[in-house]
Amino acid sequence: MASNTGKIEKLVRKLLIELGEDPDREGLVKTPHRVAAALEFLTSGSRIDPVTVINDAIFTQKTNSMVIVKNIEVYSLCEHHMLPFFGRCHIGYVPSGRVFGLSKLARLVDMYARRLQLQERLTEQISQAVMKAIDATGVGVMIEARHLCMMMRGVEKQNSVMVTSSVLGTFRESIATREEFLALIGNRST
Numbered sequence: 787m788a789s790n791t792g793k794i795e796k797l798v799r800k801l802l803i804e805l806g807e808d809p810d811r812e813g814l815v816k817t818p819h820r821v822a823a824a825l826e827f828l829t830s831g832s833r834i835d836p837v838t839v840i841n842d843a844i845f846t847q848k849t850n851s852m853v854i855v856k857n858i859e860v861y862s863l864c865e866h867h868m869l870p871f872f873g874r875c876h877i878g879y880v881p882s883g884r885v886f887g888l889s890k891l892a893r894l895v896d897m898y899a900r901r902l903q904l905q906e907r908l909t910e911q912i913s914q915a916v917m918k919a920i921d922a923t924g925v926g927v928m929i930e931a932r933h934l935c936m937m938m939r940g941v942e943k944q945n946s947v948m949v950t951s952s953v954l955g956t957f958r959e960s961i962a963t964r965e966e967f968l969a970l971i972g973n974r975s976t
């Protein structure tokens with residue numbers, strides 16, 4: 787699964803030529819190298835094992851009150867255009883004896899965001915990973931994001947925000963739990 791920087795650089799150089807550019811002009815000389823490094827970083831999540839990201843940051847805690855972490859920044863690449871989509875992710879869960887270290891949820895989001903993605907799938911993957919990692923009673927994830935593939939190409943209005951959510955366990959079964967989640971994250975989806 788490891789990517790090959792040298793090969794990607796050559797491909798980017800070819801791409802520049804196909805786009806009618808001169809890859810040897812001053813501003814572009816280092817571009818293939820920069821693009822290769824950026825793409826490798828932005829897709830690095832697909833080459834990381836989620837278990838290693840999560841394992842050392844789960845703590846035992848006797849609580850079954852809802853935990854909310856909101857406004858986690860999300861930067862990802864849409865798999866249809868390889869253009870960025872970005873926004874915020876809100877995660878709520880009801881623990882059953884184990885909780886996440888705070889920074890780990892952000893790392894989990896990064897790991898799933900740093901790959902070619904669909905916002906819907908990203909939302910699902912995060913909720914399922916949280917559910918599985920701590921055997922939660924329920925999980926809710928909401929992502930609000932803007933997609934440059936729509937904004938820059940004028941396909942949608944400039945300010946449109948795509949909202950996706952994924953609810954599991956009690957968040958799916960109980961309207962009260964779901965409403966508590968939406969109230970706590972401020973329900974800015976409207």
Ligand SMILES: [Zn+2]
Pocket residue numbers: 864865866867868869933935936
């Ligand atoms: Zn797209």
